[in-house]
Amino acid sequence: MTGERVALTCHVSTADCGEFHNIKWYKDGERVFVYSERASVQRAERTLKDRASLRVHPSKSYVQLIINPVQPGDEGRYKCDITYLQVKDECTVVQFLNLTTIAKPRYMKVAVEYRNDNATLNKTTLVKDNPVIGPFHEGREITLTCEAGGGKPVPRVTWWNSTKSVVGDYRSSGDSNGVGTGVNTIYFVISRADLGLRLECQAENEALKEPLVFALSMDVYGDRFSPRQVAMHGGERSKVTKKTEDKLKQVNESYSSGKYGGGHKQEHYRPFMKTA
Template sequence: MEIVIWFDSRDKPLEQGKHWADETVLGGRAFFRYNDHPSKLTIDIVKESDGGIYQCRVDFLRTPTRNIKVNVTVIIPPEKLRILDERGAHIPHYILGPYNEGTSINITCVATGGRPPPKVTWWQENALLDDSCEYLSEKRVRNILHLERLQRRHLHSVFTCQASNNNLVAPISSSVTLDMNRK
């Protein structure tokens, strides 16, 4: 969809310029800020449907009109994370287990929402453990962390799942603590 907004101040001071935007498309949420430097288009309460091709048209008194088109992509951060045990059950109270020492387990993290789809990663403290993702649908992405042969050092380890689809907003995250039965 192409969205056209214009501001015309030919033959008058900028303060008296006429602004126009299609009310059916942006519902009165778009404004041209001519007194900002540089001038800019501002859209209040951005919606997913605001993405598209925007045309900027500048008319001059003595030189040709200039048209510039800009593709605006609206980024929607992921909405929520769910951490599941190997049976696919939600982990209550953020405590994983208890598992017996020597057991191998899978922990699944599922991110819901977000556009573009988020990247789902597993961390332990500041160390990246797994950044492999599987796209289940347009709105769901998962990452399965496989822990091979649990050892005593894994007792009370904190595993954090993060989901992010941009570098403008902090990733969402959820953590679980591993409980174990030692031999």
Template sequence: MACFHNKVVNALLVIGGFASVASATTDSTTVVWAVAGQQANLPCRPAAKLPGDQPVLVLWYRTSQTLPIYSYDARNGDFSSGVRWTDNRTFGGRAYFDAKVTPPALTLNPAHALDEGQYMCRIDYRTSSSTNSLVNLNIIISPGPATIFWKGRETEQGTVGPLQEDERASLTCRSVGGKPSPTVIWNFGKDAIAPTDTKFNFDPVTGTYTVESTITVTAERGMVGHRLTCSAHTSIGGQSRDASNKPVVRSRSASVSLDITLPPLNVQILGSESLVVTAGSEIKMSCRAYGSHPPAKITWWKDDVLLEPFVTYRVGPDGNATAMLRMNVSAEDDRGRLTCQARNPYLSQEPLYDVTQLIVYYPPKVTLSLGPHLQADDIKEGDDVYFECDIRANPSFNRVEWFHNVS
């Protein structure tokens, strides 16, 4: 390889008649953008000055060096079947010149950050004088992972909080290691959020940037169940006229949800305003609390008695809690007041409640007794005796019959 390299250099000196890359006259300049770790294509378009002339030798230089770093030699055959040589100290095995594409191009796969710089492509022809073109290769380093911080600490499990309603929170999104300097965008759903502060820091050792973007948000009920997202991306819009030269740079994103403590908005016993049942039967009633976060704690009461042993509790996909009451009723429960209470156990607000009346149907219950001023052991023949008949029934009775000595 060393011998071939010397032949190429000698050919350059004899054919081209110049010894300095810096002094060469260039015919065109192309700007190329590539992402580190992906493929870079450096075009080198033949432009023979005489009709029908053919290229025979392609030499690639870094403009900061005087010797070629890559060559494509087709002097002994067709241009599509030339001999390739590369300087292993520069590209190793990553470089390949493709003479069959239009325009021919030197491909670097993968491109490295240190490949960035200005390159010159020299093309020699069988008859025409040589042409030189410059390629400014810009290497993009993808942004590092986006990380969200709250109160100076990285957020855990994608959650910020707990927060009180209307509490303000400052969130910072950090991305380390991009070049050019990444742009950080905050979104709530489809809505963009303007940052309150943005900081950039350049690391001269790695040649990359760290960017921090801070927003301040107010915890509102409408934010529950939605996520705040920050995205770090590298924008090269407008820096290359050729859209094909604009590589796709993957955005790095992170998102968090706000854990906002909210009281319930409403509590409702599902069903009619009053419940009519028959003594001895089982009732099933549900009470639902809406809008609490975390889900509300629901309790059932009969008058002033807690009915906790008879209640089952569940939370729906919408975050609303439901408590089902199952209990057997008796005549003593008639006209009782069933109350459902809901409250957020993490807040000090008074609970919300809904009330329904329990109406129990049962057959008449009769209690017969002597008049209040009579004593059974002091009644003599001929005395007036009267009785009291106490009747409890629902629905109310409509007829009373008296019997004597009837079993």
């Protein structure tokens, strides 16, 4: 995991092969560390400079190259090259290890795009989970783009409506170290059924135990309709109760007081309501 400590182990056979003069470590063919107790040398080089050290076990049965903190570019094939004082055919002098690095996404955000009545494009970037977006008028076309970046492997980004996956336009990009960004965009036209709609964007990769979640809900308003229309919303032919009428009245009062922007006259527009 990037940002953490990793130890690469190289086995040494001093009991059978005698003392060693030096040990060199290579990454993808380039030397990154050299150690020699006899020459009083212990030095990290190139990409591991200032981030690596060598630990020799007291029994001298193995040594460990310590990398701290791990960076995405540390992934690769490492070679441990041992030089013994005496050369023996039965002694292994070269060992190889593969290091794979993973990283959690560094950020997650959602962008909301829509056009006003005058066709002006509005774009808002949300960085805080669980906001309420809107209010949007029925029929408004909106675009929601979720982005998670800085992860390795590149984060997989998906949209969800409750337990159902929402089909979106997914794309990704990454750098030479495999660190990248995942983006998923969904498009839809607002309807009265979207009032209170809860959407979730989820990002996941192998570095995460649980997906990152960005939740938001929808606020919707539209042309005025009667309490009976409210009660029948969704196809339910339920009797209009006093509770329903009071609820509609409360929302209408909130609207007229300016909660929904005050840009429309009360007699023309009302927030949509859903019945339980």
